[in-house]
Amino acid sequence: MYKEAKIPAFGRGIPALLAFFIPLILVAASLTALWSVTADSLDGLNSKEGWILSSLLSNVYIIRAIQFTLMQATLSAVLSTALAIPLARAFATRQFRGRTAILSLFGAPFILPVIVAILGLLAVWGKSGPIHTGVTSMGLGDFSIFGLGGILLAHVFFNLPLATRILLQGWFSIPAEQWRLVAQLGMDSRSIARHVEWPMLKERLPGIFALVFLLCATSFTVVLALGGGPKSTTIELAIYQAIRYDFDLDRAALLACIQIVLCAGLAVIFRLISKDHDTGQSLGGTIVRSDRSDRTARLSDGLTITMALAFLGFPLLAAFTRGIYGLLQHGINMGDIAPAILRSITVSLGACLVMLVISLPLAQLSIHVRGKAKRLVELPGFAIMVAPPIALGAGLFVLLHNHVAIDDLALPLTSLLNGLQAVPFALIILTPAMAQIKNNYGRQIQHLGLEGPSAIRLIHWPLMRRPVGLCLGITAALSMGDLGVIALFGSPSEPTLPLYLYQQMGAYRMDQAYGTGLLLTALAFAFFILFDKGLGGRDQT
Template sequence: MINQARQQAFANGIPALLAFLAPIFLVLASLLALWSMATPSLDEAAGIGDLIKGLLGDVYLMRAVGFTLLQASLSALLSSLLAIPLARALATRSFPGKTLILSLFGAPFILPVIVAILGLLAIWGKNGPIDQLVTAAGVKGFSIYGLGGILLAHVFFNLPLATRILLQGWLAIPSEQWRLAGQLGMNSRSIARHMEWPMLRERLPGTLAIVFLLCATSFTVVLALGGGPKATTIELAIYQAIRYDFDLERAALLACLQILLCAGLALISRLITQDHDTGESLGGSIARSDRASRLARMTDWSIITVALGFMALPLFAAFLRGIYGLVMNPVDLQALLPAIARSVGVALGACLVMGLISLPLAQISIHLKGKSRRLVELPGFAIMVAPPIALGAGLFILLHQHIPIDRLALPLTSLLNGLQAVPFALILLTPAMGQIKRDYGKQIRHLGMDRLTAIRLVHWPLMRKPIGLSLGITAALSIGDLGVIALFGSPTAPTLPLYLYQQMGAYRMDQAYGSGLILTLVAFAFFLFFDKGLAGRDQT
């Protein structure tokens, strides 16, 4: 397989081999360390059956597993079901600013999770406008802490993703079918049965699986809004076992369960998710005679307006509270600037890790076909089945007796964040490289270009945009990450998200909102720097 990638632009010999093997080796080493720590009492007299009985009898562990499955299932169902009418309304209606709204739907993916949670607290938390409205109406207030708040946050983050997937499904239905439906006078029920339901039956399972996997591995949301005995997920239990109890055996056992759970979910997702056209053009609309009535228009506009308010109000509230926090509370530059520097260093390291692994893997992938191409998916699959907290727990067990873990906190955070960005990067890089091969591969060979010349004249000009977007996403996600650094980081040397979380824990909410605004600006600045600055002008 590696030989087929020789003399290619981004994959050559040993670098390609390392890019393929490094993620697999890292995950396997971590898994072996976890397993050896989780089963110290297993001997010839005690086998797997006794271990399973012990697990089933552990009330705390089973409660964490049950809550993980419960909140992920409910979050996936709510996000996907609410996305159906919203995607249909967006597909049916054409209006100025539609592209801007769809761009807003991508903001939660780039926005630091802890900042979005601050925005949700400002709207839905105690003394927020929602709480005041329901209290004035004589209804018992909604508590954002616990299962309800976790579901609310997960819908906020995943409703846009599910909507964009299903919106592409509606737009992928051939226009000829819509015209034929209009000519035949089909009503909404007939269209739903014969046109929309087949599309949803094809796309909904994959959407549910993707959202379920994201929610099952959601750490920051549960850390900020859950955490009680009744609202503890497996990942939060791992964090608590290491940071508070230093019970490495329990942490390892929980991490093994988390990896097994994610492996099963990733496999199911891969089996039920079909490859679709995921073109970038989502701003179009379809002509539907059955949705031309005044009631249908009012319904669609109401759905779009409510969804827009649900997404925009927390962001706007976090922005306003951030400005107020900065004005009313002078910034402690001695603490803030080092935290920003640490976050930027982590992000740049993550970008380096992502690029060194993603570019060779994407290059290898386009030169393989059939079952051989599936081999290139192994590193990405290994990364998907090992969430950062579980993988970090394994690395902690491997290293803590040999090296002070505080010294490795930032490098390990960069490594794990970079690895987690690889699957996203491959989605962007592989199609772009494949198109270059189809369009220019023969010319490069006929002209006898060496590798550096091909990169300078062909690959780099055409790959700048997907590489810039991949780096921008990696940098933004890494700057805003609170998961890995919460496990490894030192309270005296925090990154910016950890510094913000410390302010929340000390109930310095105005200062937290100010730090959140700065964190958001830094994350978006790096995203724009890579996505727009590095990508440059569109190539024609």
């Protein structure tokens, strides 16, 4: 009788134990430290030792931070999801030259460092940008990118492509036979929307909304750069301010606990409602819609795609051109920027190592266990999802600041937290690839008696190098551009490249900031290509 092949060495023993317990221990230790500080503060509150009077304004501040976090995340999710519907439908319906390139451009905001994208948005929508100039010249008011409007603008910039790509897959999941039946019946657009598109949308929209809401509720860099004042402060920004500016660990711990509870609830909701719509079996084929073949529909879809391309493309182009100008005008001060680059590379490579150590064994374990044990294996990934980097970093700060110099551990802690945050993304990529190897080659591996390094070298690595390279590329690029964790732990005198760029923005050295942003973007994309194409190579399957 056929028996399954042994779990590869990287999915059992010490590697598996480390992958399972490291995230859980870190999250548990952080939560314990946060709760300890919060409980002490609440004890002082209940015993009326004067803490209530001194923190009254702080409590109002906390309430406002919670309200603003929920408001901006809700509005961002509504806008991103609503705008993605006509855009995804246009891409699904129309075939044209350059379509693949445009869809590839839609992946750029995911890899692009957040702080560089903000520079691009400032160049287009800022006070000296063409949008602000045009609005004010027409007497329509003094539009400002700072505050709620700018935060929503940036969140839609980052999340509209993500929502569009997910919805596009939803349209492609509708069997071609349904479209042919629709054409034969002569159904109009309203009937198609009701009977064909809406069943797909009602299954996917709640999950997309929850995902975008979670991403926006834990957004830090966007709010830090575009918040514009106390009225536009989210929970994560309030945690950062409590630690770095006020050194109020009581308030930081309370905020971090609130943020973790919020993220845990959102993660549970996201898991419950993000289910795929079962559209049945299909023989394949392209989407042909006679109801959208008229001139008006073609113009509408073309205008939708053009406006989305302009919305995403102009800030990227502006950041690039301003970066070229900044480098040509001011050059590069290698004495200042070279150490920052080296720190960013160190953080990025460290994050990649952490991601691999955690995600490879967890992905391998998850495909070899069933039932309740499978839920147990998923626990570390869930723990990482409910503990956003700033909240987890606040717990580690509280835990360590009395014992070590936090500045000395800034780079290792940043690598650790960035690597952990990449694990859920890596599991999404690695787990299906490993399951495919198990299903397609498990019996051959057993019959050949391949175990240990031989199985990894001959079977697993050739088939896994592409997804592993993609995971490393994403982790390296995201970590290279991270500002949140290093802003919490890092020293202003020893910045990484994103922190150095933010310091230039704070000093109003915008031309130099655009030049630094171009270098940061080049590094992020270089590392992504190095891992994704260099290590991953061509598809080995």
